[in-house]
Amino acid sequence: MQDIREHMEVIGADGAHVGTVDRVEGNRIKLTRKDSGEGSHKGHHHFIDKGLVADIEGGKVRLSAVGAVAVTMEEEK
Incomplete structure (x- = not known):
């Protein structure tokens, strides 16, 4: 999966927008802050x-999980 690059859209298996790649850090994809959601998640990077x-x-980076599930698997930093 070396083909993952900055600014690629991350979508769920259902095609739903999950986020935008900021960069790859080890075994995780760091998403841009603009895709960080609302409330307590707003302004934080997610992985x-x-x-x-x-x-x-x-x-586009397609995930094996549907968008709604993938969002719940994000790790905040």
């Missing part, structure tokens, strides 16, 4: 484990 990546297609 998605690279193990959730199913494929890279059309310049």
Whole structure:
């Protein structure tokens, strides 16, 4: 999965927008702050484990989980 690059859209298995790649740190994808959600999550970076990546297609990172589930698996830092 070395093809993951900055500014790629991250989508769930259902095609739902999950976030935008800020960068890859080890085994995690760091999402940009603008995709950090609302409330207590707003303004924080979120991470998605690279193990959730199913494929890279059309310049997008597709996850093996649907968007709503993938968002609950994000790790805050």
